[in-house]
Amino acid sequence: MKKLINLLFILFVVSVSAQESINLDDLIPEDPKVNKGVLENGMTYYVRSNSKPENRTMLYLVVRAGSVDEDDDQKGLAHFAEHMAFNGTTNFPKNELVSYLESIGMEFGPEVNAYTSFDETVYMIQVPLDQDEYVEKGLQVMYDWACQITDSDEEIEKERGVIHEEWRMGRGADERMMQEWLPVFLHGSKYAERLPIGDINIVDNAPPEALRRFRNDWYRPDLQAIIAVGDFDQEEMTQRIIEKFSQIPKAENPREKVYYDIPEHDETLVSVSTDKEAVYPIINIYYKHPLKITKTIGDYREGMLHNLFNVLINLRLSELTQSENPPFIAAGAGYSALYGPSSVYYSTAYCQNGQVEKGLEALIKTNERVKRYGFTETELVRAKLSLMSSVGMAYNERDKQESSSYADEYTRNFLVTKEAFPGIENEYKYYQTFLSDITIDELNALATKWITDKNRVVILTAPEIDGVSVPSEDELLAVFKNVENQEIDAYEDVVLDEQLVDDAEINSGAITSERYIEEVDAYEWTLSNGATVVVKPTDFQDDEILFTSYSLGGNSLYGQEMDVSADFAATIVGMSGIANFDNVTLNKLLSGKTFSISPFINDLTEGFSGSSSVKDVESMLQMLYLYFTDLRVDQQAFSSYMQRYNALLENLDASPEEAYSDTLSVVSVNYHPRKRPLTQEVLKEADFDAINKIAHERFSNASDYKFFFVGNINMDTFKSMIEKYIGSIPSVNNQEMWKDLGIEEPEGVVSKKVYKGQEAKSINYTIFHGDFDYTSKNIIELDAVSKILDTRLLEVIREEMSSVYSIGASPSVSKYPDSEYSISISYGTDPDKVDELNEAIFAEIRNIAENGISEEDLQKAKEKLYRERETNLKENSYWLSKLRSTYMNKNGDFSDFSDYNDIVSGLTISDIQDAVGMYFNFDNYYSVTLMPEK
Secondary structure, three states: OHHHHHHHHHHHHHHHHHHOOOOOOOEOOOOOOOEEEEOOOOOEEEEEEOOOOOOEEEEEEEEOOOHHHOOHHHOOHHHHHHHHOOOOEOOOOOOHHHHHHHHOOOOEOOOEEEEEOOOOEEEEEEEEOOOHHHHHHHHHHHHHHHHOEOOOHHHHHHHHHHHHHHHHHOOOHHHHHHHHHHHHHHOOOHHHHOOOOOOHHHHHHOOHHHHHHHHHHHOOHHHEEEEEEEOOOHHHHHHHHHHHHOOOOOOOOOOOOOOOOOOOOOOOEEEEEEEOOOOOOEEEEEEEEEOOOOOEHHHHHHHHHHHHHHHHHHHHHHHHHOOOOOOOOEEEEEEEEOOOOEEEEEEEEEOOOOOHHHHHHHHHHHHHHHHHHOOOHHHHHHHHHHHHHHHHHHHHOOOOOOHHHHHHHHHHHHOOOOOOOOOHHHHHHHHHHHHHHOOHHHHHHHHHHHOOOOOEEEEEEEEOEOOEOOOOHHHHHHHHHHHHOOOOOOOOOOOOOOOOOOHHHOOOOOEEEEEEEHHHOEEEEEEOOOOEEEEEEOOOOOOOEEEEEEEEOHHHHOOHHHHHHHHHHHHHHHHOOEOOEOHHHHHHHOOOOOEEEEEEEOOOEEEEEEEEOOOOHHHHHHHHHHHHHOOOOOHHHHHHHHHHHHHHHHOHHHOHHHHHHHHHHHHHOOOOHHHOOOOHHHHOOOOHHHHHHHHHHHOOOHHHEEEEEEEOOOHHHHHHHHHHHOOOOOOOOOOOOOOOOOOOOOOOEEEEEEEOOOOOOEEEEEEEEEEOOOOHHHHHHHHHHHHHHHHHHHHHHHHHOOOOOOEEEEEEEEOOOOOEEEEEEEEEEOHHHHHHHHHHHHHHHHHHHHHOOOHHHHHHHHHHHHHHHHHHOOOHHHHHHHHHHHHHHHOOOOOOHHHHHHHHHHOOHHHHHHHHHHHOOOOOEEEEEEEOOO
8 A cells, every 4th residue: 555655646746847837727728739620611620640550541521410310201311321422422423432442452341431320420531642642532532421422312222222231230139128228218308219220111211302301401511520630741631621621512591400408307217128039137227417518627637537436436346246256247337428418327237147136236236335435545546546557658659649549539529529639748747737636535426426316217138038037127126225225334445565576586587599580670589498589679659569479289288078178267367366366456456557468278379468568568577477487276266257157158049149150150160079159068067176277287388488579669678577587487398289179160062041030130151161272372362352252242242232231251261280261251131132142142253263353353452452561560469460470380481571562463363263263162161041030
């Protein structure tokens, strides 16, 4: 505790100089690094120069109108209008827009997308900046979306089927129950009647004029914002936006924009909804409050209080989850914005079947305990350290923030919540100034303010299981009264003032050899204990270091009788804490540290992965050292997790999607016993002693481990840390190897149907697979084939046939235990169309194999590959994956790494045609389809 107070004192001292110049009544300034303005026609613009990712700009069009603005005959047409933006504008007729963006390497989905919500519609594209034409056309796309979407009758009719399939894929137990509880939750508000997906009868049959009326009413400049964030000259981009978007005419006699409220209510509203296909009960308590717009610095300071409360209430719920007899499977709570002019404090628990009251009681008790006794000073100190660490990391990364993150922030500023954007420099200053002065009394006052009887809503959704009762509305309300009349003990915060490790007890090893890997600008160190460490220093992020490792062996070294224990061993280790510290105590001990580390054991390897800030990389290495030298496998953590997991499995087969997933999984491995679906009966095979044995065997010997680090690494200081914490790990010079378990995909053609569920919807996965010659060229070729097929299937199956919402081809390759490939084609649709669509998909594949592709299709695929590579080379996560995979699959040989662009450039139409013929063998695939119950 003394150490924590000292750290907080440091925070206070740092803040003193800044306090004098900040007045709580002052308005929050807008980030001076952003050019924000309003054009004469009413359109708002935000422009900011930002270099991550390099050579890219994010362009957003934000419309302050969504489904809540629909008339009664337009339910679903706000979302429909969004879809139509991709089906024809003045300058990009029909589907030319997506085709053009793909031609410059942008992919539909990741870099070209949009969404519709209750209060807004947002369009997003990312464009490269190599040519000014790309920028100009990108701005033209946003201009067209703002005022020149054509909404032709023909395209509207074609898009009905796509949206119908999107609606279909959302159908299920959760959606059916939501239709029951949402009107209760939103109590008389228009929001309850305006789910963005809408009324499918209106979507299917509304006259085109109803859609055009929505766009005419709400797509106007005074309700729109154009946002540009990217690697450009800010003043030049601002001038281009002003000149271009000022040309949009100001709306004449605009329809009044109404901002709808969510009515208050004195009584507690309750909804209980059940469904045969639900898996587990979920209990929600909502306390609705008016939305407060953050305008002043004092309001910003109040937001810090909210953040502290949210951190602490979730830590208490997490402790309950980790108890030996947990009251729920998982739980969470917090205060946040809701819809429109409302905020909400919520408490949510995923309960065990038949134990809803137990879970609800735990939620209410947790809230009530805070109301009666508040949080403790020691909890507050740790939460402050945690928040200050997070804000400090954001400040350190201020020059390496993703453009999309800024664009999202400005989007929120434009919308109903009007989120302030003072800039991270100001936000960091506010935290330095105010955080240490926040008192426990201020924090605890929030509980009384937020947790009230007024505007309270209780929602229970639960499965229908024979013999398992679901509490009624009166029984749920009785739990509140019961807890209010109970004696509740105050929370006891057990605090340890100990160090994670005693450095004096560590006998450092040494680097015995060093190799510079020129092709990738990395270093390989061999340590005296036999461990290999590969380090790549980068400047992509200022405060990020990523880490992974592996050793050969994994689950394959254990027999069938131990396979379940082997599958769970790493999870239990990760939940057990370390050394003498259980997980709850460990988390308290590490407050204010920004790092994570997680063990894993898969079929062929075991190891650890993690990340850290620059200042906390030593703490991460200390944890890594302890995992090898003082591993903890906790009986209580095991018991708690098994109890919660057992509850998850109890009714899992009621879900059509889960039943389908299980079948797909077992078919994909030809029903190998090592890949059985996990059931309650199978779970019983997990044994604590076996898990303890496996964990200590997998995480004990450094000599057969390879460790990889990428990020902002100071090589001189890092070397000594590696020698100390990894070089000191025990070594037995035993180089293990995985065993081939004989898990193979099925040979020939296998077709399975799973009949499950009451909704008329189907899911299909068709997987082509076979032996693979593992070379860089073949991997790139396979990726290109998948991208080409992706585009073709979207054009034919989605756009021409209007039969799916999404469809795609995903490649996968592996070298061990056998060198194999697979290409998975997946989609969801009307059950009556599955055979027709499979025929159409196969016909498209055969067409490519027999007739090849166009030069345009090939060029699109190449541009996507170039663009992915360009971005990847500036990402720490890419390099970490590349280093690991090259050591695992190519023994650390990077000799062909720089050949990527040459390989892509050399791809020909003939290459693609041959590859499609090779990889799509119609005599060797398996297909699994979900169908509704007969």
